[in-house]
Amino acid sequence: MNPNVSTAKKILITPLDWGLGHATRCVPVIKEFLKQGCEVQIASSGDALILLCEEFPHLKTHSIVSYDARYSSHLPLFIKMMIQLPKFLRAIKNEHRQIEEIVEKEKIDVIVSDNRYGCYSSRTKNIFLGHQLFIDSPFLPGFVNQLHLKAIQKFSLCWVPDNDQFSLTGKLTLNSSIRKRAVGYLSRFVWYESEIKYDLLVIISGPESQRTLFEELIIKQLKDYKGKYFIVRGLPAAESSDKQMNHSANHLPSEKLNELVLQSNLILSRPGYSTLMDLATLGKKA
Structure with missing residues (x-):
């Protein structure tokens, strides 16, 4: 990718803390800005902030409000999201206030917001990073997409992490009302020749309680599995995250997970969009 904001000196990256995918796909964005000689700062929360602090321990970080998204073990996803909507709106309002304070104090030039709707400022160039410009909602799709469009239009430009020739987003990015630019797949991984050591790798992530339910289901089924396997649990905040025990690890740094x-x-x-980009980049079967 080429951010094409080389005249800017101070960049603020603000990934959503909804699983780990928003943070992991910001890794190549941060690296590119650093390569261009920019000063990069990070503002996020929860596991997303923990992951990026591990990846870039030398960068200045800011802790901002969490959306605290939760999935239900029994309610349909749409209903659970509607129940949490007031909480999300409060978070957006609070994060906008926090971002304005950071911009004023740190003299930020550009904000790249990965799906954080309140991370913009009238004093900066504002870029929204997202792969879902159209929400395929089962209920009130017109109303939902009108709200979504209004939120994204507060930004100067939308970066779509996709490849025009081999698109993964499909109709999710078919919105002509948004100024957008495809920036290619955003993956922290790189392909190189490697010997196969495991028959199966299980990668677990996402909001609770679905993350735990998925992990419990996988562990139960693996009891009868005869092949060699490894599990990455997707828990950056858990203790001993750098240790591999009993065919599993709570979390792994990018280079080790790439390997x-x-x-x-x-x-x-059970991949989100960022995992799909990783698999496409490495050409792996899933």
Whole structure:
């Protein structure tokens, strides 16, 4: 990708803390800005902030409000999201106030917001990073997309993490009302020749309680599995995250996870869009 904001000196990256995918796809964005000689700061919350602090321990970070998205073990996703909507709106309002304070104090030139709707300022160039410009809602799709469009139009430009020739987003980015630019797949991984060591790699992530339910289901089924496997639990905040025990690890740094994916014959995951970009980048079966 080429951010094409080389005249800017201070960049603020603000990924959503909804699973880990928003943070992981910001890794190549941050690296590119650093390569261009920009000063990069990070503002986020929860596991997303923990992950990026581990990846870039030398960068200045800011803790801002969390959306605290929760999935239900029994309610349909749309209903659970509607129940949490007032909480999300409060978070957006509070994060906007926090961002304005950071911009004023740090003299930020550009904000790149990965799906954080309140991370913009009248004093900066504002870029929204997102792969879902059209929400395929089962209920009130017109109303939902009108609100979504209004939120994104507060930004100067939308970066779509997709490849025009081999698109993964499909109709999710078919919105002509938004000024957008495809920036290619955003993956922190790189492909290189590697020997296969595992038959199966399980990558677990996402908001609770679905993350835990998925992990419990996988562990139960793996009791009868005869092949060699490894599980990455997607828990950056858990203790001993750098240790691998009993065919599993709570969390792994990018380089180690990159190696593990390449060493695995098959990937098992309930992927978000960022995982799809990783798999496409590495050409792995899943």
